[in-house]
Amino acid sequence: MTGDGELRELAAKQAALGEVAGAPAADPVNVPMIRHWLSAMGDANPVYLDTGVAPPAMAQVWTMQAPVSGDRSPVNVMMTALDAAGYTGVVATNCEQTYHRYARVGELLTPATRFTDLAGPKRTALGVGFFATWVITWYADAGEPVAEMLFRVLKFRPPEKRAEPYPLRPAVNRDTAFFWEGVRRGELRVQSCADCGELRHPPGPMCPRCHSVNRAHVVAGGEGVVYSYVVHHHPPVPGRETPFVVAVVELPEGVRIVGNVVGCPPESVDVGMPVRVTYRPMDDELVLPVWTPRES
C-alpha cells in the first residue's frame, strides 16, 4: 500500500507535468445538443439559439466521454494511486468555472488538464482523505481559451462498516470483569480461590469453601458436556431468532457454565452431549462464549 509521503511525491510529479492536452471534442458545438440541454434544464433563455452560442455551463459537456481504460492522464494516475492506497471513496467538493466567452456553434473545443494540488491526509466527516485539485481549460480552434474549470474532490478512506449493536449486554462488574477480559482473548476463565484453590462459577466475592476473599482464576481447557438444557421458543428475545438452545455445560475442571449451544439443530442437543467452547462476535464490541458439538 502506497504511503502518504509517496502520494504527495507522485502528486508533485503530476503537477510538474503542467498542462496535458486531452482528446478534442467528438463533435463541434452544435444546436441539437444545446437544445437537448436547455430542454432538460428547463432553461427558457432564448439567447443561445437566437445568437448561435452555447450556454457557458455546457463547457464540460462538449468533451465528456466514457472513461477510457489505461488512461494515463495526470488526474487519472493520481486517482488510481489514491485508490490503491485505500482512499477509495470519492466526493466532489468544489467546482469553479470561468467563462472567457461563450463558445460558438461550429467551434471544436479541446480540453487540457493541469493537476494542481494534493492536500492531506485530513480528517473529514467521511473519513481520512486527500483533497485533489485540477484545472481543465477548453481551447477553441485557434488555441484561444474559452472556459476553464477548477475541480476539487475528496478521496477518502471509507470507515469500516459497523454492525448493528447487539441489544443485550452482559453485566460486567469487578467480580466478572476477568471473565469477559478472557473472552476477548479467547480464554475461558474460571474463578479460583487464591488461598485454597477451589474453583467457582459464576464468579463471586468469597470462596464458598474457606470464605477467603482472595481471588484468582484458571483458564479452562474449553471442553464440556451438556448437563441440562432448554430450547427457547417463546417469548421473543431482542437480537435473537427463536428457537435457540440454552444449556448448562459441565466442565471437566468441575464447574458448570450457562451458554448457548450453536452449530446444530436444537433437536439434536441432548444431555451428555460433548461440546467445545467457541467465541462468537455479536457486534463490533461484544463477543460471547458459546458451545458447539464436538466428537466424543
Next chain:
Amino acid sequence: MRTLTQEQVEVGSVLPELSLDLTPTVVVSTALATMDFTPVHHDVEIARAQGSKDIFLNILTTMGLIERYVTDWAGPAAVIRRINVKLGVPAYAGDRLSLRGSVAAHAEGEVTVEVRGMVSLGDHATGTVTLVLPAGQP
C-alpha cells in the same frame, strides 16, 4: 424577454426563489443531456448498491441549474462570467431543490450573486455567480 440593467440591481436585491421537483425524469434527462452516463445518475439499483439512497443529480446539472436560475432573473442579455460552487449533500430523486439568491456585490459593471441550493438534507450547493449586465438607456 427583458434584461435587467446595471441600474436596476443593487446590493441586497433578492432573486425570486426557484423550486424544482427532482423527479427521476429530471435527474436522468439532465444527466444524459450533460453526456454523463455514470450509472449512479440513472440506475437506482447501482446507486443503492454503492450506498446512495437513490439516483442523484450530477454536478454538470447543478452548474446548469444555477446558471438557469440566475439568467431567469437577469434576462437574456446578461453575460455569465463565473460560477463558483461548493458542493454539499446529494440531491436525490424524489427530493426538492430550492434555489435562493441575492446580490452580494456590484462593482465596475460586474454583479456577484450569492446562490444557495437546498434540499431536504441541507445545502446541496452554495456559491457565487458573477455576471455582466447591460447599461440602461441614457
